[in-house]
Amino acid sequence: MQILTTAAALHAYTETARRAGQRVGLVPTMGALHDGHLQLVQAARAQCNVVVASIFVNPTQFNNAEDFRLYPRVPEADAALLAPAGCTALFTPSVEEMYPRPTVLRFDFGDLERVMEGAHRPGHFNGVATVVSKLFHMARPHQAFFGQKDWQQVAIIRQLVADLSFDLEIVTCPTIREADGLAMSSRNCRLDAPARAVAPLLHQVLEAAAAQVRQGVPPAQVKAAADATLAAEPLLTPEYVEVADAETLQPLDVYAPGRAVVLCLAAHLGGVRLIDNVVVE
Template structure:
């Protein structure tokens, strides 16, 4: 596996691959890789000639400096996992390389970013869009693979690709869960054993909400689910939403006529976790 860290090297390498007619699959990550990431690597390998994975903890998308400082960084282990999966190229730049000067460009995704993650993490999606745009320009992929766990992020990137006419296909793969239902996340590493034992209640809450919506209004179903989570004082719910799965706007009723997503964010101690369920 080739490991690159400079912008000029990755641009030159992928440009040469394209000249040779090679099809490039790209998996952008922030590292601390788990089975969810590796499932994307396998998908990229199946559908492309060359697979590129980036590992970059992007400072521009963290509005909490402490969260950025504590985010797991395991590049050596990540490289071993990627090599075992047959990844062809690992692009792992330093922040000083990716941002040689502070970006002046800013993005506004309208209603897509006024809800859920965008409402609670100001500037987050501007940072996401900035780094993803840079990575798409550098890697020049034919396909880019993302996980459903970051559902709102995927919707934002879909809009980015549409608005800026990136010549690539976006692929979203289902959430990979632990045996007890917890959505796999790099942040799970920060949970204490006690917190880890409670974390599956987040997925259980989404399942309860799904079941409750069959017989109750959205408002009543949300209240029942919030009451369920309040029984666990260690869990601090930030939001619980029933939304249109594509526009991400809140729904007052679930009719079966539109695609629906159930989304939540919650804290266990200082660790913030997100999850969702598509109906």
């Protein structure tokens, strides 16, 4: 596995592969890798000849300086995991490499970003769109791989690709969970023992809500029941629960025939912010 630290080296690597007729897969990450990330790498390897994983803790997508400071960084351990999973090149740029000068461009994704994560983390998706655009330009992948756990982020990136005519395919892979249902996340390592014991409640709430949706329980009642369950747990501070259209992400008053529903939530647990979602077809 090659280690690349500059945009020029990344571009040269992927262009060489392209000229040889090889397909390039990109897996953007912020490191602190877990099995969910490795599944993305494995999926990319199954479909592409070369797989580039990037590790970059992007400062522009954090609206909380303390969250950025505490975000786990374990580069040596990450590199050791990637090669066996099928990664052929690791891109680990510095902040100065990614942002040689402050960015002034601002993205507006309309209603897609005015709900859930966008509403609670101002500027977050502008930072995501900026860094992902840079990675797409530098690597020029045929496919880029993302996890379903960040459902709204994937929707934003799909809009970005469509609006800016990036010549690539976005591939979404299922959320990988611990045995007790907790969605794998780089932030999970920050949970202390009491918080970790409570954490599976998030997925349990979503599964209960999904069962209600399948039974036709009105969205307002589904949301109220989920809110009540989360509020009853002393260690949890709920941020939002939404019953939304899976494509537009807009909150639902009624279900539309033939339209998938996404159930999304965010909560603070022991000082750690966690998100999760379940899609009901």
